[in-house]
Amino acid sequence: MNSTRFGPIVEGTATRFRLYAPDAGHVSVEIDGAAPVAMEKGADGFFTAGVDGLAAGTRYRFRIGEGEGAVAVPDPASRGQAEDADGWSLTPAPVATAVGGVSRPWHEAVIAEVHVGTATPEGTFRALIERLDHYRDAGFTVIELMPVADFPGRRNWGYDGVLLYAPDTAYGTPDDLRALIDAAHERGLGVMLDVVYNHFGPSGNYLPLYAKSFFREDIHTPWGPAIDLENETVRAFFTENAAYWLAEFGFDGLRFDAVHALATAGAETFLREIASACRAVRPDAWLVLENHDNIAGWMTRDDDLFTAQWNDDWHHAFHVLGSGERTGYYAPYGKDVVAAAGRALSEGFVFQGEPYPDDGGHPRGTASTGLAPDAFVSFVQNHDHIGNRPLGDRLAASLAPERLAFLRFVLMLSPAIPLLFQGEEALLPTPFPFFCDFEGELAEAVRKGRRSEFADFFDAHGESFPDPLSEATFFSAKLKAEDMRTPQARAELDAFHRLAEQRRRLVWPLTASPYRGSDLVRTGEALRVAWHYGAGTLVMVLNGGKERVRIDPQTSLPGMPAGASIGGVIHEAEGQLTLDPFAAALWSLAAA
The missing domain is CATH 2.60.40.1180 (Golgi alpha-mannosidase II)
Structure with a gap:
């Protein structure tokens, strides 16, 4: 018996549909081309119905209410969509357990962060398979995909996902994603996935219509009402999702986006439950946090919780050291940047309980001196710190070569886990500006919001500011194979490969102990x-x-x-x- 609570399951010749809709009086499942089938409501708030004889890939959706006032919605736990996020969901085929992957230890991770839509001209899972040899030969051992959960429109960074169980159709089918992971494993590459559990995107989320208990209207976040993690059913929606990516696709690990933004009571319980759910599927899964609160206790190996944390402190200190920039969120690291860099290298966090100026002087972080360096993922650049610049420009477009070489040397040969953003291995200057594909008032609100965020820059540069809604902005971020074949790119790629080999020779034998x-x-x-x-x-x-x-x-x-x-x-x-x-x-x- 399938123990999951969300999404359709195939039981013999029947497909059992399930929807958590405690606020709905009537729910039916509509099969494309057939009359709706009424669903039965249980005491737990779930509606269920079994439909016999459906082939995999049959279109379905739920209807909330009756008569002319009924609203058609996709399955929030859809395993795949026919078209976009607000359309028909597709019944899944039975999937054999895919747990497995590479048996590489974590200390050998050299991570390439990849955005599927821009890593190749085609922007698909299948096209990315053709680039895997490049990543392996360069010296990477892990590919980390930015979020792939279904988002509205044709292009997005991925952090506006609304159907968290469905790979976005812009990238391909669930089977295409499985093929990518299998191909990576065949080459000895591990694959991680970035998942977002602190909010849903601003368009295409229908949960408030029939499951208001997912949210706390009295607690607000930058994305709207907070997800209510005091609710056990809500927590289960996300913990099952995390386990699903590991079990049914064979991912080797997950990166959990911005867990500091989990805004309700129950967040600590949730993080413990999600780590437990993942390790029940795969005990050696790589579980990595993004957490601006710098809580070292999550990475205590004896507790078997999380493997590592993205170390923004490391990035901020070395960005200031290399570039001299001291504005914005770099300011707290600029007072004595050498001291900050030293502490990041030797202890992990720079802020370990000291007052943090950008947070009103409140203490930030806990002591991290006892953690091994591979409890931290370090980076000179990533999607955030490129894409949240006004032009989405990389350091390769402005920083002197000797400074770039210095930063990359320190990153690759210090014992923390190194991560590079796609193309950084060849120091490509390809920008990665913010882009999305919303419509109407939401599109204009995003456009105004970006201009307001960088008001001084926009006033000075006017029309050179990239329009986040423009298709041209998206295309500007795409990597091309020929970009890797220029003499300069080849030289930088060779330099990166030498660093990767030096890491294997000098660092790994020690960090294995x-x-x-x-x-x-x-x-x-x-x-x-x-x-x-x-x-x-x-x-x-x-x-x-x-x-x-x-x-x-x-x-x-x-x-x-x-x-x-x-x-x-x-x-x-x-x-x-x-x-x-x-x-x-x-x-x-x-x-x-």
Whole structure:
């Protein structure tokens, strides 16, 4: 017996339809071309009905109410749509359990964040299969897909999904997605999926019509009424969804978007339940949080909860160090950026309970010094920090080559898990501006909202500001195979591949062993970080300042063997080093 509560299930020759609609008096299921079938309401608020003899791919939808006032809605747990998110849902075919995937340990993750719609000119799951060899050969071990849950329109970042169980038809069918994951696994690539459980998109969400208990009207978020996580049935809708992606598609892990935005009581219970549900399906699943609250306890390995967290602190500190930008959300990291970078490298979070200026001075974070570096995912860029710039421009379009090389060296050879945004491995300048495909008043509200967010920029640049609703904005973000074949792209891709090989040789043998803690020493604008493991010590020295720095022998380790370096690094007697601006070196020492 299927233990899930949401979405249709096939039982022999019959398809059983289910809809949680506690506020509805009458619900029927309408099969395309046939008369509606009345559904029976249970005490738990679920309506159910069985229909015999339906082939996979049959169109259906629910009708809320009776007569002329009835409203046709898609299944909120649809496994696939015939067209767009507000249209007909499709009955699923029986799916064999797909749990499996690669057996690669987490410390070997080198992640490429990928947006399916722009990673290829075609923008489909099937087209992305043709690019998998590129990611494998470059040195990536994991592909992380931005959200694919069905969203309104033809193009979207994915964070406006409304049918969370249905891969968007713009990208292909559920079987196309399974084929992509299988093809990645055949190449030794793991696949993760970004999922969004803190809100539904602003268009195409019909739940308030018949299931008001999904939301708290008295608690508001940037997206409207908060999802009510005190409600066990509501929590189950999302926990079952997370397990579904692992069980029926074979994803190796999930990234949970902005869990700090879970705004109601029950959020902690929900996160524990969702981790448990995922690990019941696949105990070794990679479960990664985005959480601006910096709660280190979620990544305590003894509790078997979450594997890691995206480390925005790392990004912000190194963005300031490399670019000099100190406005907006970078400001809290600019007062002493070298100290911030050192703490991010050696301890994970920069803010571990200190007052955070952008939050009215309230304390942010908890102590993270005891966590292994691979409890954090680090990045120089990702979809947010590119796409939330006015032009969606990448650092490759503006930052000096030596600074880009320095940032990439530190990212790839420090022991935290590195993530790069699609094309970053070749330092492509292809922009990734915000785009969507809404209509009417909502479209204009989005357009005005983006212009208001960057009012000063828009006033100065006028029509150069990308219209988020324009198809041209979407097309500007698409990667092309020929972009990877230019001499400059090939050179940068070769440099990235060398870093990936150095990570395999120098970092992985140590990070496979138990973590023992770190040491940090600062000399002027330079840092020396030593990460201690059971198998040995990994040491990195780096100078993100404007002046050459000599590192005293007492702050270096003796007997430095050959390792890796970038920029001007002069090896002197007795382990002394001189580092030019934006130079760095790394080496490893075996345990005695």
